[in-house]
Amino acid sequence: xxxxxxxxxxxxxxxxxxxxxxxxxxxxxEKIKQAVLSGRTKLLIIDPREISLSRFAVMHLRPRPGTDxxxxxxxxxxxxxxxxxxxGFIESRTEGYEELRRALEEYTPQRVEEISGIPARDxxxxxxxxxxxxxxxxxxxxxxxxxxxxxxNVSALANLAMLTGNLGREGTGVNPLRGQNNVQGACDLGxxxxxxxxxxxxxxxxxxxxxxxxxxxxxxxxPGLSIVEMMxxxxxxxxxxxxxLGENPMVTDxxxxxxxxxxxxxxxxxxxxxxxxxxxxLAGVVLPGVCFAEKEGTFTNTERRVQRVHKAVDPxxxxxxxxxxxxxxxxxxxxxxxxxxxxxxxxxxxxxTPSYGGISYARLEEGGLQWPCPDADHPGTSVLHTQAFxxxxxxxxxxxxxxxxxxxxxxxPFILSxxxxxxxxxxxxxxxxxRSLEEKVGQGWVGINPRDxxxxxxxxxxxxxxxxxxxxxxxxxxxxxxxxxxxxxxxFHFAAETANILTNPALDPKSKIPDLKxxxxxxxxxxxxxxxAGATAT
Amino acid sequence: xxxxxxxGRRVEVREGSTLLQAAESAGLSxxxxxxxxxxxxxxxxxxxxxxxxxxxxxxxxxxxxAEEGMAVRLDxxxxxxARRTMLELIFSAHPFHCEVxxxxxxxxxxxxxxxxxxxxxxxxxxxxxxPVVDANPFxxxxxxxxxxxxxxxxxxxxxxxxxxYEMKGSGAQxxxxxxxxxxxxxxxxEFCGLCVSLCPVGALIAKPPLHRGGEDRAxxxxxxxxxxxxxxxxxxxxxxxxxxRAGVPASVNGYSLCVKGRFGLDFVDHPDxxxxxxxxRDGELVEVSWDEALDEVTRRLSAVVEESGPDAVAFLSSAKxxxxxxxxxxxxxxxxxxxxxIDHCARL
Ligand code: SF4
Ligand code: SF4
Ligand code: SF4
Numbered sequence: 001x002x003x004x005x006x007x008x009x010x011x012x013x014x015x016x017x018x019x020x021x022x023x024x025x026x027x028x029x030e031k032i033k034q035a036v037l038s039g040r041t042k043l044l045i046i047d048p049r050e051i052s053l054s055r056f057a058v059m060h061l062r063p064r065p066g067t068d069x070x071x072x073x074x075x076x077x078x079x080x081x082x083x084x085x086x087x088g089f090i091e092s093r094t095e096g097y098e099e100l101r102r103a104l105e106e107y108t109p110q111r112v113e114e115i116s117g118i119p120a121r122d123x124x125x126x127x128x129x130x131x132x133x134x135x136x137x138x139x140x141x142x143x144x145x146x147x148x149x150x151x152x153n154v155s156a157l158a159n160l161a162m163l164t165g166n167l168g169r170e171g172t173g174v175n176p177l178r179g180q181n182n183v184q185g186a187c188d189l190g191x192x193x194x195x196x197x198x199x200x201x202x203x204x205x206x207x208x209x210x211x212x213x214x215x216x217x218x219x220x221x222x223p224g225l226s227i228v229e230m231m232x233x234x235x236x237x238x239x240x241x242x243x244x245l246g247e248n249p250m251v252t253d254x255x256x257x258x259x260x261x262x263x264x265x266x267x268x269x270x271x272x273x274x275x276x277x278x279x280x281x282l283a284g285v286v287l288p289g290v291c292f293a294e295k296e297g298t299f300t301n302t303e304r305r306v307q308r309v310h311k312a313v314d315p316x317x318x319x320x321x322x323x324x325x326x327x328x329x330x331x332x333x334x335x336x337x338x339x340x341x342x343x344x345x346x347x348x349x350x351x352x353t354p355s356y357g358g359i360s361y362a363r364l365e366e367g368g369l370q371w372p373c374p375d376a377d378h379p380g381t382s383v384l385h386t387q388a389f390x391x392x393x394x395x396x397x398x399x400x401x402x403x404x405x406x407x408x409x410x411x412x413p414f415i416l417s418x419x420x421x422x423x424x425x426x427x428x429x430x431x432x433x434x435r436s437l438e439e440k441v442g443q444g445w446v447g448i449n450p451r452d453x454x455x456x457x458x459x460x461x462x463x464x465x466x467x468x469x470x471x472x473x474x475x476x477x478x479x480x481x482x483x484x485x486x487x488x489x490x491x492f493h494f495a496a497e498t499a500n501i502l503t504n505p506a507l508d509p510k511s512k513i514p515d516l517k518x519x520x521x522x523x524x525x526x527x528x529x530x531x532x533a534g535a536t537a538t
Numbered sequence: 539x540x541x542x543x544x545x546g547r548r549v550e551v552r553e554g555s556t557l558l559q560a561a562e563s564a565g566l567s568x569x570x571x572x573x574x575x576x577x578x579x580x581x582x583x584x585x586x587x588x589x590x591x592x593x594x595x596x597x598x599x600x601x602x603x604a605e606e607g608m609a610v611r612l613d614x615x616x617x618x619x620a621r622r623t624m625l626e627l628i629f630s631a632h633p634f635h636c637e638v639x640x641x642x643x644x645x646x647x648x649x650x651x652x653x654x655x656x657x658x659x660x661x662x663x664x665x666x667x668x669p670v671v672d673a674n675p676f677x678x679x680x681x682x683x684x685x686x687x688x689x690x691x692x693x694x695x696x697x698x699x700x701x702x703y704e705m706k707g708s709g710a711q712x713x714x715x716x717x718x719x720x721x722x723x724x725x726x727x728e729f730c731g732l733c734v735s736l737c738p739v740g741a742l743i744a745k746p747p748l749h750r751g752g753e754d755r756a757x758x759x760x761x762x763x764x765x766x767x768x769x770x771x772x773x774x775x776x777x778x779x780x781x782x783r784a785g786v787p788a789s790v791n792g793y794s795l796c797v798k799g800r801f802g803l804d805f806v807d808h809p810d811x812x813x814x815x816x817x818x819r820d821g822e823l824v825e826v827s828w829d830e831a832l833d834e835v836t837r838r839l840s841a842v843v844e845e846s847g848p849d850a851v852a853f854l855s856s857a858k859x860x861x862x863x864x865x866x867x868x869x870x871x872x873x874x875x876x877x878x879x880i881d882h883c884a885r886l
Contacts (some may be wrong), residue, residue, distance in 0.1 A: 005766070005790050006790070022728070024764060025764055025765065025766050026728065026730065026764075026766075026796030026797070026798075027766045027768055027790070027791045027794050027795065027796055028766055029699075030697065030698055030699060030730075030794055033698075033699025034696075034697065034699060036699075037696070037699060056699070177765060178765035179764065179765055179857070180763075180764065180765060180857035180858055180883075181760070181761065181762050181763055181764060181765060181767065181857070181858060182765075182856075182857050182858060182859065182860065182861065182864070183765060183857035183882075183883075184765065185857075185860070185861040185864060186855055186856065186857045186859075186861075186864045186882045188861065189861050189864040189865040189868065190864070190865065190868040190880075191855035191856075191864045191867065191868050191880055191881065191882045192880070192881060192882075193878050193879060193880060193881050194878070196868075196872075197865065197868075202872075202878050211872070215869060215872070215873040216873070217872075217873040217874075217876070218876075219872050219873065219876070220848065220849075220872065220876055220877060220878050222878065223878055224849070224852070224877055224878030224879035224880060224881075225852060225879045225881070226881050227854060227881040227882070227883060230852045230854070230879065230881065233852070234852075238849075238850065239849075239850055239851070239852045239879065240842045240846055240850040240851070241838065241839055241842040241850065241851045241852070242851075242852050242853075242854065243835075243839075243851070243852070243853045243854070243867075243871075244853075244854040245853070245854065245855050245856050245859060245863065245867055246855075246856035246858050246859045247854045247855075247856050247857075247858075247882060247883055249854065249883070252883055253883070267838070267842060268835075268838045268839065268842060270835050270839075273812065274811055274812060275808075275810050275811065275812060276810065276812060276816075276823075280812075281823075283816075283818070283823075284817070284818045284834075284838075285815070285816070285817055285818070285831055285834055285835050286812065286815065286816035286817075286823060287815050287831060287832075287835075288811075288812035288813060288814060288815060289859075291762070291805075291806055291811075292759065292760075292762035293759070293762075293772055293779060293803070293806050294806075295860065297859075297860030297861065297862045297863065298860055298861045298862065299760045299762075299767060299860060299861065300767075300861060301760075301765055301766060301767025301790065302765035302766060302767065303767075303790070305767060305790065306861070307760045307767055307769065308758070308759070308760065309759050309760050309860055310757050310758060310759045311757070312755075312757035312759065312772040312774050312779060313772075313774060313777055313778060313779060313806070314777060316811045316813050317811075317812075317813020317814060318813055318814050318815075318828065319811070319812065319813055320828065322859060322860075322863045323862060323863060323866055325832075326863070326866045326867055326870050327866065328832060329832060329835060329836060329839075329870065329874075330870055330874045332832060332833070332836040333836055333839070333840060333874050333875075334874075335873060335874040337866065337869070342860065342862045345862040345865055345866060346861070346862060348865075349861065349862070349865050366787070366788050367769075367787075367788030367789060368767075422728065422796070422797060422798075423797060423798070423802075424798075425763050425764070425798060425802075426858075429805075430762070430763075430802070430805040431763075431798060431802055431805070433804075433805040433808040433810060434798075434801070434802040434803070434804050434805050435675070435747055435804055436675035436676050436745065436747075436748075436801045436802065436804070437675075437797070437798065437801065437802045439675035440674070440675050440676070440729070440797075
């Protein structure tokens with residue numbers, strides 16, 4: 001997030017898009033509701049699905065899935081047409097304005113209506129609301145990024161914020177809500193194929209030399225493979241060994257049929273985890289690590305706040321600390337890791353990572369610190385870009401609407417979007433082993449609009465078969481007006497019926513994010529009251 | 539800042555503070571049942587009465603603003619007498635079976651009563667019995683014990699923004715009921731558990747396996763689920779987690795958590811936890827020693843690197859593990875193996 005969670009209540013307008021906040025970030029949803037209830041903040045939701053926050057919104061516009069660039073550009077155009085832009089901010093803080101203005105000309109509300117289905121009048125009203133606010137903050141999540149045009153969607157949102165000067169102040173910003181507890185931290189700490197810690201590029205000569213010197217080894221300069229690319233490379237035999245720490249791609253990755261083939265083509269699969277997950281079950285070696293309650297360390301939350309994790313209980317049996325496992329493997333491969341305790345490692349991180357430079361365990365005990373925190377006296381940064389952007393001026397990126405990779409057709413007439421539920425988390429390896437959560441929701445379902453359900457003669461709970469070009473699964477229908485006709489929704493928490501049997505691994509060319517929010521599927525009723533959920537991969 | 543006098547002692551507090559907050563900041567305690575810092579308001583239980591000097595007026599400390607020059611006494615005979623009466627009234631409608639109540643150790647009513655020297659049997663007991671409602675996996679409602687403080691209703695409405703309950707009836711008969719009289723457990727409740735954590739008595743009780751009550755230690759940590767990063771205390775007894783508590787000072791979430799953070803951490807003790815390394819032999823995963831497992835990984839990883847180069851190895855790190863673990867694994871990939879093939883499921 002460019003801003004902080006505590007900022008939200010200072011916004012006059014909150015624009016939510018591609019986030020079902022109450023299910024995925026419940027305590028942030030609570031802050032949003034408090035802001036609205038206080039009467040200070042107006043909520044504007046633009047999302048294909050109706051969500052439980054919708055009843056707190058002054059407006060909820062429902063575009064067709066995968067048409068985000070169109071409506072965002074449309075809003076930007078209305079803002080310019082009506083003179084609601086912030087000329088001072090554009091002049092002093094940005095560049096590329098003229099090109100953007102020209103590119104936006106095509107996005108008239110009428111054309112946007114044709115593409116997205118949002119009535120021109122409503123789009124104009126929404127643009128005015130956002131454009132006129134003194135402080136407007138955008139919040140988004142995977143509903144914006146998990147598209148083939150995910151990067152463009154984010155650029156378009158950034159354009160909107162820059163045009164109206166809604167950056168660098170409290171109550172504003174472009175705020176991605178990060179899904180998992182430490183997805184921010186994993187990115188910050190260089191668990192990405194193209195960067196070291198703090199986004200220092202592996203192909204930047206200076207950065208590469210710095211890390212080579214610090215680690216005492218010549219380091220590779222070519223960016224590596226992303227997760228979905230790894231699977232392809234494994235299938236081709238280019239990647240022969242895969243080491244997985246605490247992930248479960250057999251449930252969470254798009255097109256799990258393909259993932260399985262990839263795993264099976266490997267010479268060596270090592271999985272370090274706390275449970276025998278669907279992925280670990282395929283491994284040649286499984287190494288038992290420890291869970292959050294059994295270790296020291298830090299997580300970095302969605303507002304860039306580095307927070308302590310403290311050991312409360314001992315690990316079960318002979319499980320080892322994950323740090324110990326990695327350090328011991330390194331030692332056996334002829335490399336001595338100088339720092340092996342969590343605190344020492346944080347010291348090493350701080351010494352190599354400017355944005356974490358001032359972070360030390362001693363400073364984290366009271367509420368953590370938000371990066372950038374460059375030195376030991378720096379208080380941390382609650383709002384980014386207050387004076388300048390990392391590159392100096394903010395650049396308006398011209399982005400054009402492109403249709404999703406896979407559109408519905410006669411054979412596969414529905415658009416499937418995937419997502420999470422309040423009661424479960426990711427692959428379910430933890431929540432499905434919580435007695436109460438599993439008792440509350442023990443199986444997945446497929447959400448479908450009442451009109452489509454009538455056409456297909458489906459009742460609540462009817463067994464349905466969902467089929468895409470990649471696979472097929474059986475689940476249960478959940479009939480809900482929250483979905484638009486032609487759209488269906490499924491989760492991926494439940495291994496046997498993970499929606500990722502169906503999803504499309506087509507990638508955003510820039511971010512390499514798969515298009516998990518739009519894929520074409522067919523929906524059929526199965527038998528009469530057949531109950532068992534099961535799946536087959538084609 | 540405004541200055542007030544408490545028991546003759548001058549105390550400076552921020553404008554807008556209540557007398558209760560002023561007392562707290564001066565280290566003086568005023569008992570209360572219906573006030574909690576998580577929720578605005580209070581003033582219904584009337585246990586926090588204090589006496590204004592001069593006028594002799596009794597006012598409720600939790601919702602009376604501290605104003606410049608105000609002088610109150612916290613423990614005059616009139617205050618004590620009034621408080622005793624309030625507590626006796628509450629007990630006259632509250633079953634006295636503390637030995638078998640789940641909240642025995644944490645009950646605010648019991649604590650205050652014993653401090654004030656009240657047995658709870660001063661007045662005859664009269665109350666409508668309400669059956670225990672066990673309708674969801676997370677908590678029970680035993681409204682016979684409800685003391686009508688209204689905290690749960692206010693918390694759900696104002697903090698959680700859900701509004702699953704409203705107060706029905708008046709006086710001692712008042713009790714929280716589901717809005718529009720639908721069964722609360724089937725309606726809009728999101729099971730965040732805030733109401734349960736605030737209930738001063740045993741009327742809302744979290745169900746096991748977590749929240750078994752009693753702890754030796756509380757360890758502050760960060761929720762392992764979503765990116766909000768809520769702070770929590772893990773309550774530990776005899777080496778296992780017996781409960782979860784929010785309200786860590788300076789935390790993003792204050793007293794709130796969601797259902798996963800509050801009720802979903804029992805996976806830690808699950809019998810499925812891996813306890814020994816596993817190695818595939820003749821198609822089966824079998825338990826082996828650490829030495830054997832690590833040897834196997836080292837040998838086979840080194841062989842792949844030797845035969846096909848470092849880029850034939852790839853790593854998936856995790857958005858669930860710590861920063862330090864992510865750092866060490868990418869360092870392992872880059873410095874030890876020599877590949878940039880490292881990623882995690884940020885995009886999923
Ligand atoms: S658990 Fe949360 S949502 Fe449910 S009634 Fe209590 S406060 Fe409201
Ligand atoms: S249930 Fe508990 S919190 Fe709610 S009104 Fe009764 S005593 Fe108060
Ligand atoms: S308690 Fe809920 S909202 Fe808070 S971090 Fe955990 S999962 Fe997220």
